[in-house]
Amino acid sequence: MKNAMKKYLALALALLMVLSLVACGGETAPATEAPAADPAPAPEADPAPAPEADPAPAEGVTIKFQQWWGVELPEGYLQGIADDFEAETGIKVELISAPWSDTKTAITAGAANGTIADVISVDGAWLAEFSEMGLLADLEAAGLNTELAGDVWSVNGVKHVVPVNNFTYPMYVNMDILNASGVEAIPTTWTELVDACKKIADAGYSAFALNLGVTNANGIQNVFMHTGWASGIGLKNEAGEYDVAGNEDIKALAELYKTLYDNGCLYAGMSTLEEAEMTSNFAAGNCAFTVASAATMGEFSNLDFEAALIPVKDGYEGQSGICYASWAAGISEASEHKAEAAQWLNYLLGGIDGTDGSVSAGLASTQTAFPNSKIANPDYSATPAQFQSFYELYKENYVINEFIGLPNASSVMTDMTNDLVLYLEGDLDVDTLLNNWQGYLDNAGA
C-alpha cells in the first residue's frame, strides 16, 4: 500500500516536472509596434449642452481605467487629470496603462478572469468583438451625456463607446526630396501622384510608403483605403452593404497602387513594413510621401515637410474623406460602478458640470489631435505650422473609417493585406482580389 502510494506520488511529480519543462521553454508574448489608434468623426463647434443629471458623487469609490493613452501622453499628464477629477468628485481613478499593442490582450484576459477594468479604452477595430463578447455597457443607461460628444459608437443601436480624441492621417510630404527630384508641387490627383513618384524614383529616392506588415495590418486602412476615401470611394454602397466585388472604383484604386509598385515607387520591403517603421523612415528623410497619424508630426521636426490631403482620382471634385482613429472608451458591463465610470467619461468630455471642455481640449492639443467633445476649443498655437494648416483642410472635409465596428476587423485587414501583396507582386489578378475581399467582409464575424 505504502509503495503504491509512493509510486503514485512519484508519478504525479514526474508528470508535473515534465509539464513544467515544457512550460518553462515557452516565451512570453511580445510587444509589437505601436499602432494606429482609431476612429473619430469631425468635430462640431456647437455650444455645450447642459449635462444630464449625473448620479451623486460616490465618495470613496475607486474605478479602474485600462488604456494606452497614458503611455503616449507626457508622463503624469493623465494622472493629473485623474487627480483633479478625484479632488472634484471624491472618485479615485486608478490608471492601468499599457502600450496599445498590449491593451486588447489585457482587456480580453481581464474579461476571461473577471478582473476587467471599469472603464476600458477601445480601438475601432475591437468594437464589434468587444460588443459580441458582452464586455461593453450601454453608455446612455450608465449616465453618459452623449450630447457632449460629436460621435458615439453604437452596435445594434446601443451606444457603447465614446471617442475622446480623434487622430487624422495626413499625407506627409518631404519637400526636400520633391525639390531634389524636380517635382514642383505637391500632387493633388492620382495622375500627378504617379508622375511625381516616377520622377522621385528616377532621381534615386524612395517615393511612397505603403505599410503592408501584418503584426498590425493597418496599412490597408490608413493608406490604401484612405486613398479611396479621399476620392469618395468606399467599401460600402449607399445601402450600407459591402460592395467590393466588381467595384470599378476600387479596381481603379488597386490599379493605382499596382502602377506605383510596377514603377518601383513603393518603399522597398513594404510587405513587412509596419506603421512605426514607416513613420521613422519618413522622419529619417528616407521617403517622399507617407501617410501617418497627425500625432506623429512632432517626430518630423528636422524635416522640411508638409501635411496634405491624399491626392484624389482625376476629375473628382467632392470633399475628401480623411482616415481617422480615436482614443475612445467604454464602460465595462461587469463594472459595479457604472455611474461613476460615466461621470469620469463626462469629465473627460465636458468637465465636472458639462460646460468645461478644457480637459478634452488639453488632451487634443497635447497630442495634435482633434477633440470629440463639442465644447472643447483646443489651443493649437504651440503645434507645428503644418498641423495648423492641415486643421484647415480637416475642417473643409470629413473623416471616415469604414473598418470601425467591422467584426474581426484585425483578421479581415490581415487577409486583405495578404491578398493585396499578392496582387501587387503579380500573383493575383484584380478581379480575384476584389472577390476575395468581398468574401472576407461578408464573412466577417460569421
Next chain:
Amino acid sequence: MNLKRIVKKSTPYRYLFPTVLLMVVFLVIPICMVVSYSFVDKAVVSKTPEFVGFANYIELLKDSKFWNAASNTIVFVLVSVVAHIVLGMVFAQLLNSKYFKTGTKTIARVVYILPWVFTASVVAILWKLMLQPSGIINYLLSFMPQINNKFEWLSNRDLSLAVVCFINIWCGYPFYMVSILAGLQGVPGDLYESAAIDGATTVKSFWHITIPQLMPILISIAMLDFIWTLQSFNVIWMLTGGGPINSSEMLSVYIYKLTFQKLDYSMASTTATVLLIVCVIFAIFYVRQQKKVRE
C-alpha cells in the same frame, strides 16, 4: 496512530506542498484550462460555450494555414537544431584548442557568446535594421558588382523563412558552444593520448572519442533546443510577424494570431494543445535520457 506519528509521516509532504501548490496553480490549472477550451466553441468570448468534442481538432486539421505553419515550424526547428549543433561544436572546439593562448580564448569566448546575451527584442531590431533594403547588408553588397544589392531580405516570400532560421541560429548557437565546451573540458586527456599512440588521426579521435564522450550532452541539449525552438515566438513576430503572406509563420505565431487577432480562443487552444502534446513527447524522452545518464 498518534499525532506525533502523523506529523512525522507527513513531513516530506509538507516540504513538498508549497512547490506542488505553485505548480498546480501556475501550471496544471492553466494547462487544463487550455485543453478544456479546445473542446468547446467560443471559449472565453462567450459566457455559454458549447461542448463540441473533437470538432475543433478536425477543423484544425483541415486548415491549410495550420499545415503551412506546421511545415514552416518543422523546417525551422530541424534546420536550427542541426545548425546549432554544428556551429556549437565548431566554436567549442576552437575555444578548447591548445593552439590559442588563454587571453585569445577569453576574448573569443566573450565575443562568441554575445548573440546569446542579447534579448529577443534587441536581436530582432538589430537584424531588422541591418536587413532593411537600405540597410548595411545591402550596402556592403553594393561593393560587389556582380551581386544584386536590392534584396528585400525579410519581405521576400522566398527568403523570409531562411533569414528567420539564420537569425535564430545566430542567437542560439552560444548555448551549444558553452555546453559542448564544458563537455570537452571533461573528456579525459589520456584517451586522446592513447589514441595518438595507437596512430589515430585527429578525425578518428573526434568521431571515436569526442563524439561518444559528448553524446549525453548533445542529446540533452538537442532535445531542449528542439522544445525551445518549437515554441520560438518573439524574434519571429518582431522580424516578420509571420509574413509576408504567412511565409515565415510558425505554429507559435499562428496561435498568437488566432488568440489576439481573431479572439478565437478555442482554435488557439486546440493548436496549443497539439503543440503541447509534441513537446511533452520530447520532454518525456528528455527525462528518460537524463535518467539513463544518471544511471
